[in-house]
Each structure stands twice: as structure tokens, then as C-alpha cells.
Amino acid sequence: MSAELTLEAHAAHHPPGMIEGLPPFVVPAKKMAMWLFIIADAATFAGCLVAYGFLRNGTPNWPRPFESMTNAALMTFILLTSSLTMLLGVRAAKASDRAGGFRWTLITVVLGIVFAVLHIREWLELIHRGMTLSANPWGSPHFGAAFFSITGLHLLHVTGGVIALLIVGLGYHAGHRNAEDMEVTGLYWHFVDLVWMFVVPFVYLLNMAH
Amino acid sequence: MDAPDVNSHGAAARYTDTPGKYYMIYACLLLLAGLQFFIATLHLDTSAMFARMLLVAIVEAGLAVMFFMHLWAEKRGWFMFVVVFTVFVMLAMQYGWTDSNRMGIGAPYTQPKAGVVQQ
Numbered sequence: 001m002s003a004e005l006t007l008e009a010h011a012a013h014h015p016p017g018m019i020e021g022l023p024p025f026v027v028p029a030k031k032m033a034m035w036l037f038i039i040a041d042a043a044t045f046a047g048c049l050v051a052y053g054f055l056r057n058g059t060p061n062w063p064r065p066f067e068s069m070t071n072a073a074l075m076t077f078i079l080l081t082s083s084l085t086m087l088l089g090v091r092a093a094k095a096s097d098r099a100g101g102f103r104w105t106l107i108t109v110v111l112g113i114v115f116a117v118l119h120i121r122e123w124l125e126l127i128h129r130g131m132t133l134s135a136n137p138w139g140s141p142h143f144g145a146a147f148f149s150i151t152g153l154h155l156l157h158v159t160g161g162v163i164a165l166l167i168v169g170l171g172y173h174a175g176h177r178n179a180e181d182m183e184v185t186g187l188y189w190h191f192v193d194l195v196w197m198f199v200v201p202f203v204y205l206l207n208m209a210h
Numbered sequence: 211m212d213a214p215d216v217n218s219h220g221a222a223a224r225y226t227d228t229p230g231k232y233y234m235i236y237a238c239l240l241l242l243a244g245l246q247f248f249i250a251t252l253h254l255d256t257s258a259m260f261a262r263m264l265l266v267a268i269v270e271a272g273l274a275v276m277f278f279m280h281l282w283a284e285k286r287g288w289f290m291f292v293v294v295f296t297v298f299v300m301l302a303m304q305y306g307w308t309d310s311n312r313m314g315i316g317a318p319y320t321q322p323k324a325g326v327v328q329q
Contacts, residue, residue, distance in 0.1 A: 193274065
């Protein structure tokens with residue numbers, strides 16, 4: 001009887017599903033959803049990179065078509081810089097500086113677009129040199145499939161991120177979105193940057209022509 | 211007792227990183243990225259180069275996750291959940307690597323190595 005009373009008293013004081021009156025991780029719902037998406041997406045990219053590594057390790061005539069690091073280095077610099085501008089945008093948003101938050105977000109969007117343009121330019125150059133999904137002039141035909149699928153998946157994320165940043169940035173500027181929305185979108189953008197830190201060494205630098 | 215205001219407890223509401231800290235992490239990330247490009251210029255075999263690049267990439271990713279994504283500022287419970295869960299999944303994916311060596315001696319979809327008798 002006393003136990004029932006205790007439980008009733010507890011239920012009266014604490015919302016259902018919460019321990020000690022607080023959610024277990026004390027993370028806002030949107031942010032938690034984004035983190036769970038990021039974990040799942042990290043597994044997707046890791047799966048692609050492991051499959052690529054598996055294929056590369058087992059293929060003796062793997063091509064090394066990249067003769068210059070300049071484009072990859074420039075793309076890396078741009079994406080890293082866009083992460084910094086995103087941080088500054090979120091920081092401005094947290095300080096309720098709507099103009100500053102919007103301005104930094106727009107700069108991030110521009111950097112994302114420049115990255116995408118450089119990436120597409122590189123693709124076109126490789127296609128011009130004879131590389132397709134199933135063939136290339138240098139060696140194993142699987143290189144094209146691996147390269148285009150991994151970098152294409154990343155480019156798709158960049159494109160989605162640019163669109164999301166535009167929507168959230170404009171919404172924040174107009175007062176329809178809040179700083180939390182900016183932060184959650186920023187998390188996604190940093191993740192896109194993080195993935196590139198693995199794509200560059202494994203897909204580009206390990207395939208440099210010596 | 212009212213339901214707690216979750217947003218007021220969120221780490222993002224209270225992190226107080228200065229822009230200087232962001233610039234410092236950004237500079238570290240640029241340096242580490244530069245290190246990866248430098249490693250690519252060394253005349254190492256592929257596995258040695260891969261190991262060095264992977265190590266640098268993990269350090270880079272750690273810095274980005276902890277300080278750019280502010281995981282370090284989150285509650286320990288959430289921090290542990292993200293790190294342990296993600297690392298476990300990543301490690302679990304590595305179980306098949308040894309089998310990729312078998313492909314080098316003539317498994318489907320590969321060209322056989324010169325001088326190696328196909329099984």
C-alpha cells in the first residue's frame with residue numbers, strides 16, 4: 001500500500017517517461033534527432049568507405065589518376081572555412097544577432113556552392129579523360145564506380161546542406177526560425193565537413209600518381 | 211512540479227566558446243589537413259600511408275566533433291551514447307578486411323596479379 005502511494009506521489013511530481021523529472025540525455029528534441037541522423041549517416045559513409053577500401057585492397061591494378069593535389073586542397077580549405085563561418089553564424093544567432101547570423105550563414109552557403117562547383121568541374125575533367133562508372137583508361141574499371149558513388153554521395157550532402165542552410169538562414173532572418181534551428185543545421189554542416197576529412201585522404205590522396 | 215524546460219538545459223544554451231577558440235581549432239584542422247597532403251608526397255607503401263592518413267583523419271574528426279559540434283559540452287550521458295554507439299558500429303564494420311586479401315589472388319571482379327596462379 002505504501003509502495004503504491006509512493007509511486008502515485010512520484011507520478012504526480014514527475015512527467016511520464018522521465019527520470020527524476022529530466023529527460024535522460026537532457027538534449028533538445030531537434031538536436032537529438034539530428035545527432036541520431038548523423039550517427040546513421042556516419043555509418044552509411046563508413047560502409048561506403050570500407051567497401052571501397054575492400055575493393056581497392058583486393059584489386060592489383062587500382063588506378064592512380066590524380067596528378068595534382070591543388071583542386072582537392074582547395075576544396076578542403078573551402079569546406080573547413082565554411083565550418084568556421086557556420087560556427088560564427090550559430091554564435092551570432094545564440095547572441096540574438098539576426099543580421100550577423102544571417103550574414104555568416106550566407107557566407108557558408110556561398111562557400112558550399114563554390115565547393116560544389118569545384119567538385120563538378122573535377123568530375124567533368126575526369127569524364128573528359130575517359131572515366132565513367134564502369135570504365136577508365138588507367139586500370140580496374142571499379143575505380144569509377146567507387147569514386148563517383150562516394151564523392152557523389154558527399155556532393156549530394158553538400159547540395160542538401162546548402163539548400164537547408166538557405167531555408168533556415170532566410171527563416172531565421174525573417175523571424176520564423178530560432179537559434180536552435182541554426183545550431184541543428186550547423187551540426188549537419190559540420191558533419192559534411194567531417195566526412196570530407198576521410199574522403200580526401202582515402203579517395204584522392206591514396207590515388208595520387210607518383 | 212512543471213515539466214522541465216529542456217531547452218534551458220541544453221548544452222548549446224550555455225556553451226561559452228570564444229571566437230578565438232574556434233579560430234584555434236580551425237587552424238589545427240588546416241594544419242592536420244596539410245599534414246595529410248604532406249604524407250601523400252612521401253614515398254611510402256600504400257598500407258603505411260593509409261595508416262598515417264587514418265590516424266590524422268581520426269584526430270581531425272575528433273576535434274571537429276568535440277569543439278565544432280560541441281559534443282564535449284553536452285551532458286556526459288549523451289556524450290557517451292554518441293561516442294560508444296558510433297565507435298562500436300565503425301569497429302563492427304571492419305570484420306571483413308582479411309577477406310579482401312583473398313580477392314587479390316583471383317576472386318571475382320578483379321584482375322589476377324602477374325605471376326600468381328589463380329585458384
